[in-house]
Amino acid sequence: MSDAVVPHRVEPGTPPARAGIGWLKRALDSDIFYSFRRSRMTMVAAAVTLLFFLLALFASQLAVQNPFDPAQLQLMNSRISPLWTADGQSPFLLGTDEQGRDVFSAILYGMRISLLVGVLGVIFAGALGITLGLVAGYVGGAVDGLIMRIADVQLTFPAILIALLVNGVAKSVFGNRLDAMSTLAVLVVAIGLSFWVQYARTVRGSVMVEKNKDYVAAAQLIGLPATKIIFRHVLPNTTGPILVIATINLALAIITEATLSFLGAGMPDTMPSLGTLIRIGNNYLFAGEWWIVAFPGIALAGLILSINLLGDWLRDALNPKLR
Amino acid sequence: MLAFTLRRALQAIGVMIAVGVIAFSMFRFAGDPVNQIVSLDTPAAEREAVRTSLGLDDPVPVQFARYFVNAAQFKFGVSYQFRQPVSNLLMERMPATLELAACATVFAMVFGILMGVYSALRRDTLLTKFFQAVSLIGISLPTFLIGILLIYLFSVTLGWLPSFGRGDVVRIGWWTTGLFTLSGLKALIMPSITLGLFQMTLIMRLVRAEMLEVLRTDYIRFARARGLTTRAIHFGHALKNTLVPVITVAGLQFGSVIAFAIITETVFQWPGMGLLFVQAVQNVDIPIMAAYLLMVSLIFVTINLVVDILYTIVDPRLRSTISRPA
Amino acid sequence: MTVPVLSVRNLEVEFLTRSSTLRAISGVSFDIAKGEVLGVVGESGAGKSVTGLAVIGLIDPPGRIARGEIYLSGMRIDHLPPEEIRRIRGKRIGMIFQDPLTSLNPLYRIGDQIVETIRTHMNLSESAARKRAIDLLAEVGIPAPEKRIDAYPHEFSGGMRQRVVIALAICAEPELIIADEPTTALDVSVQAQIISLIKRLGRDHGTAVMLVTHDMGVIAETSDRVAVMYSGRIAEIGPVQDVVQNPLHPYAKGLMGAIPTLAGEEKRLVQIPGSMPRLSAIPPGCSFNPRCAFAFDRCRVERPEPIRQGSHAVACHLYDEATETAA
Numbered sequence: 001m002s003d004a005v006v007p008h009r010v011e012p013g014t015p016p017a018r019a020g021i022g023w024l025k026r027a028l029d030s031d032i033f034y035s036f037r038r039s040r041m042t043m044v045a046a047a048v049t050l051l052f053f054l055l056a057l058f059a060s061q062l063a064v065q066n067p068f069d070p071a072q073l074q075l076m077n078s079r080i081s082p083l084w085t086a087d088g089q090s091p092f093l094l095g096t097d098e099q100g101r102d103v104f105s106a107i108l109y110g111m112r113i114s115l116l117v118g119v120l121g122v123i124f125a126g127a128l129g130i131t132l133g134l135v136a137g138y139v140g141g142a143v144d145g146l147i148m149r150i151a152d153v154q155l156t157f158p159a160i161l162i163a164l165l166v167n168g169v170a171k172s173v174f175g176n177r178l179d180a181m182s183t184l185a186v187l188v189v190a191i192g193l194s195f196w197v198q199y200a201r202t203v204r205g206s207v208m209v210e211k212n213k214d215y216v217a218a219a220q221l222i223g224l225p226a227t228k229i230i231f232r233h234v235l236p237n238t239t240g241p242i243l244v245i246a247t248i249n250l251a252l253a254i255i256t257e258a259t260l261s262f263l264g265a266g267m268p269d270t271m272p273s274l275g276t277l278i279r280i281g282n283n284y285l286f287a288g289e290w291w292i293v294a295f296p297g298i299a300l301a302g303l304i305l306s307i308n309l310l311g312d313w314l315r316d317a318l319n320p321k322l323r
Numbered sequence: 324m325l326a327f328t329l330r331r332a333l334q335a336i337g338v339m340i341a342v343g344v345i346a347f348s349m350f351r352f353a354g355d356p357v358n359q360i361v362s363l364d365t366p367a368a369e370r371e372a373v374r375t376s377l378g379l380d381d382p383v384p385v386q387f388a389r390y391f392v393n394a395a396q397f398k399f400g401v402s403y404q405f406r407q408p409v410s411n412l413l414m415e416r417m418p419a420t421l422e423l424a425a426c427a428t429v430f431a432m433v434f435g436i437l438m439g440v441y442s443a444l445r446r447d448t449l450l451t452k453f454f455q456a457v458s459l460i461g462i463s464l465p466t467f468l469i470g471i472l473l474i475y476l477f478s479v480t481l482g483w484l485p486s487f488g489r490g491d492v493v494r495i496g497w498w499t500t501g502l503f504t505l506s507g508l509k510a511l512i513m514p515s516i517t518l519g520l521f522q523m524t525l526i527m528r529l530v531r532a533e534m535l536e537v538l539r540t541d542y543i544r545f546a547r548a549r550g551l552t553t554r555a556i557h558f559g560h561a562l563k564n565t566l567v568p569v570i571t572v573a574g575l576q577f578g579s580v581i582a583f584a585i586i587t588e589t590v591f592q593w594p595g596m597g598l599l600f601v602q603a604v605q606n607v608d609i610p611i612m613a614a615y616l617l618m619v620s621l622i623f624v625t626i627n628l629v630v631d632i633l634y635t636i637v638d639p640r641l642r643s644t645i646s647r648p649a
Numbered sequence: 650m651t652v653p654v655l656s657v658r659n660l661e662v663e664f665l666t667r668s669s670t671l672r673a674i675s676g677v678s679f680d681i682a683k684g685e686v687l688g689v690v691g692e693s694g695a696g697k698s699v700t701g702l703a704v705i706g707l708i709d710p711p712g713r714i715a716r717g718e719i720y721l722s723g724m725r726i727d728h729l730p731p732e733e734i735r736r737i738r739g740k741r742i743g744m745i746f747q748d749p750l751t752s753l754n755p756l757y758r759i760g761d762q763i764v765e766t767i768r769t770h771m772n773l774s775e776s777a778a779r780k781r782a783i784d785l786l787a788e789v790g791i792p793a794p795e796k797r798i799d800a801y802p803h804e805f806s807g808g809m810r811q812r813v814v815i816a817l818a819i820c821a822e823p824e825l826i827i828a829d830e831p832t833t834a835l836d837v838s839v840q841a842q843i844i845s846l847i848k849r850l851g852r853d854h855g856t857a858v859m860l861v862t863h864d865m866g867v868i869a870e871t872s873d874r875v876a877v878m879y880s881g882r883i884a885e886i887g888p889v890q891d892v893v894q895n896p897l898h899p900y901a902k903g904l905m906g907a908i909p910t911l912a913g914e915e916k917r918l919v920q921i922p923g924s925m926p927r928l929s930a931i932p933p934g935c936s937f938n939p940r941c942a943f944a945f946d947r948c949r950v951e952r953p954e955p956i957r958q959g960s961h962a963v964a965c966h967l968y969d970e971a972t973e974t975a976a
Contacts, residue, residue, distance in 0.1 A: 552769065
């Protein structure tokens, strides 16, 4: 979706004034931490992101019920409005849906799924993109041409379209009745296949630059194997840009998963993500039961907004040109 | 210039062949087409007859060639769900999608450029901060949430605008349009905003960044040293130089707008190609998926080609240097 | 004595940064008479360009004119509102920048850019302005101007583009031209042509010229008087012959020693040790003292003010009566 401006060079932090202060002190003195502390918005975003991750991690401890266990649901508790409204009932803080599911608990569990798919998708896309980028940059020639041509073509297509196609093909190959965990795996693959290009381009670029430097030639002369040169010398140089891409892509991956689920091509109702919850809730909007869709929507928007803010800050902080 | 156009055209054909291979593979290997046509208790002999009649016994290259020749004539087979030729379904739905995409793009361009220029020229005003907040929201809110929010506000709460469909449409030849009826226009408003908001954000950020970049250039400094009026510098020199890349990006984005319409069309039950595609994905209707992929690719490739050529017309520098290999 | 075209008095320009205020130039004073060419020379960062930009009112925030006065033909212009100084720019003061390749808007035909400037400052019809544009192009030496007027900047070579830039600078008959490194970005063979063009235009129209450059050779060839700048101050100013042949300030001496001359082949080129201090780290006293071979105690504590020495004015304690009697 958005083509993030990614720095290709990371300026080394200012050397510590005194030696032997320890890494923590050094980290606190660094430019990056300085710019972090200067931006209140970034600090709030970091706190919110952390909070969301913790909520997702401890979903089963924090929720009043397991919304996926039909035995715990009672139909008499259905469609209760949030606690602070006239019809609110304890313990359903954010109300319940038509099956008597507590919306707050559903959000915690849904967040867990959304974050899981997002993080795994980003890791998969990163692994795929970095590998292809390394291969393209190091081997060069026809292999490079092929990989980069595929990247070019793919970049003109929106990720959501590719993810939908991968999803549709998977469904048709494995049959329409995939269980929830397999669907999750398919989503991770679909997101991975949609977002690898940026990593590949960045890594390829750095490899091309580093490949021609003297130290690589020197390392080759003394007989260091190519893989060692790549992993010890070339890859560390790309950490900054990759971190920026990964953060921004985490937000995009979560949006993509939520969109697929909203379109009915993602997580099933039995194991809903935030997107699934919004799709379900959307059906009750006209009946005036706004809370079933509103709170998952707010949670999703807040999560993505915080991650985006973190990504923006990270990009600016790592980009020496903007300082 | 001619060599450049020709090379770009060849590249475009290459991309289309690649997409064609993917579409064919989906069509042929993702699930057995025969199963989709006959019922579960059909005897084996009858299945074979269907298989032969579909030409599925022929060697794969022959099948591919046949698929390709058919696709080039916009024959994409029969939809599993609707039992109708896919091309008819697509043609019927296409005007709705193109109309929506065009309105969304116009909306995105007009507001994106206005907001971008304003926030570049008045960097520290409250309105600029507001625009930047809007742009952050535009990038962070998933499209479907925006759609739901608009529906809740303007359909459910206020009752001003319809929440689904195209309203009354007028038929002109095979094209249908909602631009000439009040209900059609009303129905267009929310989907266009929903679809265009992300593009608007993108254009605004791009215009702002480009404009700030251009304002720092030597020729702007020289224009100021020549004593030109601020208005002439900002809206003559700076804006013209800003708009060249912006129009390119906006043009290239038109393809994405059509693809993103999938989401908007689902939220608003807009009877376009995107909604058809989503239903196809849900029901594993491979012929429609493959055909949609081909159609969208064709639109993408055509736009890319046109923008490339237009770009050389807008920017005089490129005209003379264009013969150099890229 | 007639009123000088440009008169700068005690000019001080500063830049506000996050942590401090940097003084780019301070205590700069000079005059340029009608038809006179003043060369301003110095290393990059000495404040030459900032002086030029200050005169034409193009110091942008975070920079500002902190002190001093600028007079154009007797009229004070440093504190004018933006719209009024805008009317002066291009009309009464023309400016030429360093890089002709980037000074012209690539998307507009050069004729349109000239006509636009003419019509901003002169009450002429479109066709009259176009005619004047063709005449101007001819005057700056563009061949076949009636054809070339409809060309885009990229269709010209660097030298030809600089001629177009000059045509733009003089299109409203300014009293003063500020040329900021007008030849630096050009080929050596083209430099001489551009220099003689500027010189000729100044002579023909009686225009005063402020020629900013780091190239002493260009100054020696073109200027009537020269101001040597160092670290935001004028170290020495005087008639070009006197300053070149008999520089007084130790820095100017070093600078003149650094010009290769055909006559003095046996003399070795002199190098000034060290480099100019950054704006954030200007030493107390005379800013040249760490590099100066003649520096004494006073130079390290007290900033020298310009002292008249014959036709020169020099900011150096070596020429101060008080020092001489004390020494």
